[in-house]
Amino acid sequence: xKDKTDILIIGGGVTGCFAARELxxxxxxxxxxxxxxxxxxxxxxxxxxxxxxxxxxDPDKLKGRLNMRGNxxxxxxxxxxxxxxxxxxxxxxxxxxxxxxxxxxxxxxKGQENGVPDLEIVKGDDIYDLEPHxxxxxxxxxxxxxxxxxxxxxxxxxxxNNAAMNGADVYLEAGVEDIEDKGExxxxxTAKGDIEADIVINAAGLYADKIxxxxxxxxxxxxxxxxxxxxxxxxxxxxxxxxxxxxxTKITKGIxxxxxxxxxxxxxxxxxxxxxxxxxxxxxxxxxxxxxxxxKTIPELSKRNVIREFAGLRPAITETGDFLIEASDEVPGFxxxxxIQSPGLASAPAIxxxxxxxxxxxxxxxxxxxxxxxxxxxxxxxxxxxxxxxAKLVEEDENYGQIICxxxxxxxxxxLEAIREPxxxxxxxxxxxxxxxGSGRCQGGFCEPKVVNILSEELGxxxxxxxxxxxxSKLLRERTKEPLLNEEEVSDNE
Amino acid sequence: MNKQEYELVVVGGGPAGLAAAQExxxxxxxxxxxxxxxxxxxxxxxxxxxxxxxxxxxxxxLTGPEYAQQFMENVRERGVDIKLDTMVLEVTPEKDVYxxxxxxxxxxxxxxAVILAMGCRERTRExxxxxxxxxxxxxxxxxxxxxxxxxxxxxGEKVVILGSGDIGLIMARRMHLEGAEVxxxxxxxxxxxxxxxxxxxxxxxxxxxxxxxxTVTEIHGKDRLEAVTVAEVDENMQPIPxxxxxxxxxxxxxxxxxxxxxxxxxxxxxxxxxxTGGPIxxxxxxxxxxxxxxxxxxxHVHDLVDWVTEESxxxxxxxxxxxxxxxxxxxxxxEVNPGENVGYIVPQKITNDVEDRxxxxxxxRCKKPMEHVTIxxxxxxxxxxxxxxxxxxxxxxxxxxxxxxxxxxxxxxLKVDIVKEGE
Numbered sequence: 001x002k003d004k005t006d007i008l009i010i011g012g013g014v015t016g017c018f019a020a021r022e023l024x025x026x027x028x029x030x031x032x033x034x035x036x037x038x039x040x041x042x043x044x045x046x047x048x049x050x051x052x053x054x055x056x057x058d059p060d061k062l063k064g065r066l067n068m069r070g071n072x073x074x075x076x077x078x079x080x081x082x083x084x085x086x087x088x089x090x091x092x093x094x095x096x097x098x099x100x101x102x103x104x105x106x107x108x109x110k111g112q113e114n115g116v117p118d119l120e121i122v123k124g125d126d127i128y129d130l131e132p133h134x135x136x137x138x139x140x141x142x143x144x145x146x147x148x149x150x151x152x153x154x155x156x157x158x159x160x161n162n163a164a165m166n167g168a169d170v171y172l173e174a175g176v177e178d179i180e181d182k183g184e185x186x187x188x189x190t191a192k193g194d195i196e197a198d199i200v201i202n203a204a205g206l207y208a209d210k211i212x213x214x215x216x217x218x219x220x221x222x223x224x225x226x227x228x229x230x231x232x233x234x235x236x237x238x239x240x241x242x243x244x245x246x247x248x249t250k251i252t253k254g255i256x257x258x259x260x261x262x263x264x265x266x267x268x269x270x271x272x273x274x275x276x277x278x279x280x281x282x283x284x285x286x287x288x289x290x291x292x293x294x295x296k297t298i299p300e301l302s303k304r305n306v307i308r309e310f311a312g313l314r315p316a317i318t319e320t321g322d323f324l325i326e327a328s329d330e331v332p333g334f335x336x337x338x339x340i341q342s343p344g345l346a347s348a349p350a351i352x353x354x355x356x357x358x359x360x361x362x363x364x365x366x367x368x369x370x371x372x373x374x375x376x377x378x379x380x381x382x383x384x385x386x387x388x389x390x391a392k393l394v395e396e397d398e399n400y401g402q403i404i405c406x407x408x409x410x411x412x413x414x415x416l417e418a419i420r421e422p423x424x425x426x427x428x429x430x431x432x433x434x435x436x437x438g439s440g441r442c443q444g445g446f447c448e449p450k451v452v453n454i455l456s457e458e459l460g461x462x463x464x465x466x467x468x469x470x471x472x473s474k475l476l477r478e479r480t481k482e483p484l485l486n487e488e489e490v491s492d493n494e
Numbered sequence: 495m496n497k498q499e500y501e502l503v504v505v506g507g508g509p510a511g512l513a514a515a516q517e518x519x520x521x522x523x524x525x526x527x528x529x530x531x532x533x534x535x536x537x538x539x540x541x542x543x544x545x546x547x548x549x550x551x552x553x554x555x556l557t558g559p560e561y562a563q564q565f566m567e568n569v570r571e572r573g574v575d576i577k578l579d580t581m582v583l584e585v586t587p588e589k590d591v592y593x594x595x596x597x598x599x600x601x602x603x604x605x606x607a608v609i610l611a612m613g614c615r616e617r618t619r620e621x622x623x624x625x626x627x628x629x630x631x632x633x634x635x636x637x638x639x640x641x642x643x644x645x646x647x648x649x650g651e652k653v654v655i656l657g658s659g660d661i662g663l664i665m666a667r668r669m670h671l672e673g674a675e676v677x678x679x680x681x682x683x684x685x686x687x688x689x690x691x692x693x694x695x696x697x698x699x700x701x702x703x704x705x706x707x708x709t710v711t712e713i714h715g716k717d718r719l720e721a722v723t724v725a726e727v728d729e730n731m732q733p734i735p736x737x738x739x740x741x742x743x744x745x746x747x748x749x750x751x752x753x754x755x756x757x758x759x760x761x762x763x764x765x766x767x768x769x770t771g772g773p774i775x776x777x778x779x780x781x782x783x784x785x786x787x788x789x790x791x792x793x794h795v796h797d798l799v800d801w802v803t804e805e806s807x808x809x810x811x812x813x814x815x816x817x818x819x820x821x822x823x824x825x826x827x828x829e830v831n832p833g834e835n836v837g838y839i840v841p842q843k844i845t846n847d848v849e850d851r852x853x854x855x856x857x858x859r860c861k862k863p864m865e866h867v868t869i870x871x872x873x874x875x876x877x878x879x880x881x882x883x884x885x886x887x888x889x890x891x892x893x894x895x896x897x898x899x900x901x902x903x904x905x906x907x908l909k910v911d912i913v914k915e916g917e
Contacts, residue, residue, distance in 0.1 A: 235757065278716060282625040307620050310628065387583070387592050391495045391600035401596035403581035406531065407757075443618040445634045449645055463647055468630035472717035475630050476647040480672055 001171055001193035005031040007359065008188055008197035010176050010211055012036070013044040014152055015340050016203035017159035018352040020168050023359060025374075027367040030168035031197070032160070033190050035175030035207075037471055038430035039423065040156040042205045043344070045433070046229070046280070046312025048256050048269060049152050050243055052346040053091055053144035055111025055119060056253065062323045066347035066354065068114045071146060073349035081374040082158040084151060085261035091147035091243040092131055094297055095140045100247040104142050107248075111144065118145050133239045135299050147243055151261045152345055153433035154378060157423070162376040164422035166369070172426065173471065176204070179214040181331055186215070199362055201335045201355060206277040206315045208338035215331045220324055220338060224277045224313040227269020228286040230294075231260070233441045236305035238265045244297045253342070255293025257301070262436070267294035267301065269312065282311045307441050314341040325351060327358050335359070379417035379435055383409040404454070405447040407440025415451065419458045426459065428452065429469040452476070495602045500575075501525035501817050503591050503605040505582050505758065508537020509799050510790020510806040511611035512565035517810030518609075519572045523817055527575045527603065529582050529593050535569075536562030537613055538636070539799065541643045544664055546691070550800035561799060577601075585610070585762040587783055607785040607813045610759050610773070611806065614791040616661075617751040619713075626713030629720070635661040635749040639668065648672050650745025654722055655679045656710050658686035658693070659889070660797065662749025667696035669747075676702045677741050680724060682709040682731050685863045687751075687889045689797060710746065711738065719744050752795045762786060769838040770794040776845040777854050778812030778821065779805065787813050794840050794857070797891045801857065805840075808855075812846070822847040826906055830856065833872070833911030837861045837888065844901065844908070854901065856894040858910060860886040866915040869894060873905050882915055 007023055009016045012034030020032045034041075054068035079086045095104050104121055111119045120143050127141045128134060160170055174192035179200065186200045204211040209222040232238055246254035252271045260266050270289045287309055294301050317324055317339035328334040335358055337351060344351075360366045382390060382400060394401040399413035414435040418425040425431045428438070428451055437451050438444030444451075452475060456463045464476040502523050504511045507530030515526050534540060539547070542558030549555055552564070569576070580595040591603040616634040631650055633641075639661065641647045653669050655662045658681040666676050679697060684707055686693055697704050705724075711733050712723040721742045725733035754772040756764070764773045765782045772793040773781040779789050789809035790802045815821050828844040837859040844854060864886050871879040871894065878900050886892060894910060 235760070281627045281712075281714075284625050284711070287623070287625055303623055306623065307618070309620060309623065309625065387495065387600060387602070390583070390594065394594060394596070394599040398596035398599075401594050401599060402579065403531070403583075403594065406581065409581075409583065441618075442615045443620060445616050445618065445637050448637060449640050453645075463645070469628075470717045473630040474718065476641065476649055477651055478648055480642055480646045480648055 001174065001190070001195060002031070002169065003194065004196050005029050005169070006197070007031070007199045007201065008033065008186070008195060009201045009203055011203035011205055012039040012156070012160065012170070012172070013042050013203065013205050014040070014156045014159070014345055014348045015205070015337055015351055016201070017156045017163065018348045019201055019203060019337065019355045020163040020170070021159040022352040022356050024163045024166035024168045025369060025372045027369045030163065031195065032163070032168060032170045033174040033176060033188070033192070034170070034172050035191070036469070037173050037467060038425065038427045038469070039160050039172070040153050040433060041469065043313060043315055043340070044152050044156050046310050047152065047227070047314070047342070047345060048258060048266065049149055049260060050256070050258065050346060051086070051148035051150050052343040053111065053119070053147040054114045054116045054343070054346070055107050055142070055144055056248065057114070057343060059110060059113045062325065063343060063347065064114050066323065066350040067343040068116060069350035069353070070347040071148070073353070074148065074150070075146070078349055081376070082155070082162065083377040084155045084158050086148055086150045087261060088146065088148040089242050089259065090130070090143060090145040091245060092127070093142040093245045093247055094127070094134060094138045095247050096135065096137050098139070101140060103247050104140055107142050116144060116146065119143070131241055131244060133298060133300060134244065135297055149243065149258060149261055150345065157434050158376045158378060160423045161421050162374070165376065166372050170423045176211060176214070179211070181215050186333060199333045199335065199359060201337060203337045205340065206313055208315060208336065212336055212338070215334055217328055217330060217334070217336070220317050220319070220336070222277070222315045222338065223318045224274055224279070225316050225341065226272045226274045226279065226286070226311050226313050228282050228290050228311045229266060229268030229309065230287065230290060230306045231308040231310070232265040233305040233307045234263045235441070236265065238298070238300060240265050240298060246293070246297055255290055257294050257298045267291070277313060280311045280313060282309050286311070307443060315339060316341045323347070323351070325354050325358070327362055333362060335362070379414045382411045382414060404450045405437035405440065407442050408436045410435055410437040410447070412454065415454055416458065419455070426455070427467050427469055428455065428475065431455070495600050496598050497602045497604070499604045500527045501605070502527070502607045502609065502813055503603055504528045504609045504611060505585065505591070506530065506537065506611035506613060506792070507535040507576065508611060508613050508790065509539055509562060509565065509802050510613070510792070511609065512562070512569055513803045513806035514609045514611060514787070514789055514810035514813070515574050516565060516568045516572065517807040518814045519569070519574060521811050521814030523814045527577065528569065529580045529591070530576065530578050531581045533579055535566045535576065535578070541639050542664070543643050547799050550798065551803050582758060585758050585786070587763040589785055607787070607817050609809055609813055610764070610786065610788040610792050611790050612755045612758060612792045614752040614754045614795055616748070617753055619748060622750050624710050624713055627715055629713070629715035629718050631715065631719030631744050632713060632746045633748070635665045635747045638747050639665055642668055642672060648674065650674060652677060652743040653745045653747060654710070654741050654743045655747045655749060657681065657749035657751070658688050658704060659749040659751065660688040660692050662747065663688045663692040663696040665747055665749065666702050667700060670700050670702060674745070677743055678702070679704045680708045680710065681706050682727055683707070685887065689889060690887070709733065713746065719746055722746055752791065754792045754795065756792060759788065759792070764788070767838070767842060770840065774842045775840065776843050777808070777841040778846050779809035779841070780812060780816070785816055794838065797889060801891055801893065804855065805857065825903060828901065828905050829907040831907060831909045832858065833909045835861050835864065835912040836910050839910060851898045853895040853897055856896060856910065858892050858894065860888055860892065860912050863887045864912065864914065867912050868915050868917070869910060869912050871896060872909045872911070873907070886912060
């Protein structure tokens with residue numbers, strides 16, 4: 001690991017990676033450290049994957065302003081620059097009772113105040129034109145056509161790789177153990193070695209308060225809020241066209257039903273304050289709450305064709321209920337980007353923009369890097385190609401003729417690309433997030449042993465060193481008992 | 495794109511595809527291609543290194559690879575074309591087959607007939623909805639079997655097995671023999687879904703406990719599995735509060751059922767049966783799409799490979815007849831319906847008029863175990879045939895041969911029920 005950098009970003013989630021990528025536009029030395037063997041293992045890994053339109057958050061909060069701006073940046077720049085699935089499906093907030101109508105009006109006004117374009121309240125058949133399989137007792141809905149969905153895994157990986165292409169260094173398994181404030185610089189002690197940085201950006205998500213504590217900042221506390229989800233098989237034949245919300249209550253936005261970029265249906269989350277930032281366990285009660293909630297808007301949902309259940313943690317600052325994005329008064333050169341709960345993913349480009357502004361102020365001006373390339377292309381997606389395109393791809397590289405994951409039609413070529421990218425995949429789950437083997441209905445039953453083989457070969461490690469997710473999550477223990485005779489001896493004996 | 499033409503394309507080179515191809519050849523079809531996604535023929539039998547295969551068909555006990563070997567040699571001797579490491583991406587209703595491999599690239603095969611023999615996959619943790627964390631150490635039993643028998647890696651040391659289907663039972667013994675501690679096999683039902691002989695030979699012989707009407711209700715462990723919570727269940731298979739206990743383990747193997755793998759079939763427009771999860775077929779194993787046949791575990795999950803072979807020979811023969819000038823149809827289609835205590839029957843209908851046929855075999859599964867039963871075959875209210883069995887189990891397939899001469903022209907449906915002897 002290098003020992004000096006201009007800017008050190010702590011955390012390889014969407015917030016940290018977005019900041020790294022936006023800062024790599026400038027003539028700066030950028031370094032990002034992540035404690036896990038893979039990017040995208042915290043809040044970014046398990047959420048609803050939405051680019052909210054921006055009608056939900058209070059205009060007087062940071063959340064309200066940044067959500068709207070983030071959505072705009074996705075439309076204007078991100079979707080053109082990065083090869084990441086983004087779809088503008090629109091969102092519906094569905095009211096089923098007369099007494100919910102004022103709340104719908106309130107959302108409309110709030111959205112308009114935030115600057116959300118094209119919001120309207122639709123009634124009667126117009127609702128069902130937008131969402132044919134909605135519960136039949138809907139009376140009105142707020143329609144937000146600028147709402148979208150994004151693949152948060154591919155987005156984060158694209159950002160990190162794009163930052164790396166533009167000179168940033170990304171270190172995995174480099175958890176921050178301590179930070180020494182040396183005045184002009186900070187000495188950051190990581191599991192991969194010590195590094196001295198002029199500016200430290202704390203984008204540590206669920207661990208942001210602990211990182212801040214290392215330099216003596218204790219003005220905020222992260223409270224993890226858990227949300228649980230069910231994900232359905234692509235072939236489940238559930239017709240959902242938009243992102244469907246119930247009318248929110250004071251406590252929660254309610255259970256969302258939404259398509260994913262790959263054509264699955266995702267339902268969730270509930271919201272439960274929990275104690276441990278490690279507790280990503282699903283629960284019987286939580287999952288039941290999610291399904292019951294989802295059925296209120298899309299009644300045809302059941303447990304049939306569920307292929308995955310998972311829980312994610314949102315790093316909330318309960319006191320303010322808002323993002324905290326600021327240079328510390330107490331510790332110069334230390335920037336907190338904390339409390340990035342919903343709508344964090346939607347706001348991420350705007351958060352990065354704000355962070356760049358803060359860095360500019362701290363340093364006193366930024367010089368653009370003339371060589372910055374905003375474009376990134378990920379591994380090809382065999383599954384989305386026509387047979388003609390597939391034929392061409394395998395002609396160029398025979399690894400695209402080997403299907404590893406039969407449910408999602410993922411080729412060996414795509415897996416090799418994911419491993420060989422500038423910030424390459426190192427774990428079974430990382431490969432799954434990037435190029436999807438194991439994301440289908442068999443959940444890796446057939447392809448996991450093959451992915452383990454490929455990782456072992458590419459990384460030059462034995463198969464029992466290959467991990468699922470964290471460093472300690474090894475999949476295999478030891479070799480089976482040796483045969484009494486090896487193959488040569490058997491043929492000798494014959 | 496590499497365009498080819500074949501009379502018959504067989505999708506899958508496991509026991510079903512091999513037997514079907516062999517029989518089609520023996521009936522005179524010469525232009526046959528088997529497409530296999532793995533690096534060798536034989537399908538799942540290659541990882542089933544235990545014995546117990548072939549008692550019905552060969553009259554002797556073989557291991558899985560030995561059983562497969564017989565058919566692999568047969569198709570090779572006959573000169574059937576085989577492509578390995580080849581994945582079929584699409585079968586169209588017009589019987590165009592798109593497949594890909596590293597040597598040929600994309601293959602576009604214009605086939606006159608297609609036999610679907612893709613087998614099945616295992617149900618997952620999600621299919622049975624177990625909450626908890628998502629650590630390493632939770633495997634389907636078949637995946638664990640592949641790791642141990644093919645890749646030569648032991649996935650864990652302290653094992654709990656959920657589900658007493660055959661793969662679960664076999665893996666209990668396998669893990670035990672490799673030195674792992676098998677804490678228990680748990681079964682949510684009051685009876686096992688596996689063969690009786692496997693319970694005796696895989697569990698009883700090694701003192702591995704089989705706990706009935708219990709299931710896993712939570713998975714614990716952050717990185718690697720640390721424990722599972724187990725609870726007793728009531729008659730509706732719901733956990734009984736207060737009965738929970740924890741078992742420490744680093745490995746959970748799931749043997750919770752198999753699902754026929756019909757994504758290709760559905761895309762080809764083949765109609766599926768709700769209960770079997772496989773195509774609806776006639777007695778020749780032909781689907782609703784003329785010239786597309788299905789056999790083996792893609793059609794319905796079998797207990798013994800011997801029945802897969804028998805069924806695939808039927809499919810191979812009918813495919814040959816189809817290619818050689820067509821199949822005569824009966825004037826009246828006969829529906830075959832399950833009655834009391836019958837889960838399903840394959841074939842779902844009898845439609846063909848075949849001259850030299852002596853028997854039509856009905857394959858079925860009972861819903862619940864029963865002792866001293868009579869299996870009755872009815873046409874309308876009229877009983878045609880019965881046979882007595884000492885015991886029936888949902889885990890064991892029942893074959894019921896119906897003599898051709900009993901099937902008359904005016905019939906429109908058959909029904910089978912399983913009742914207590916003497917009722």
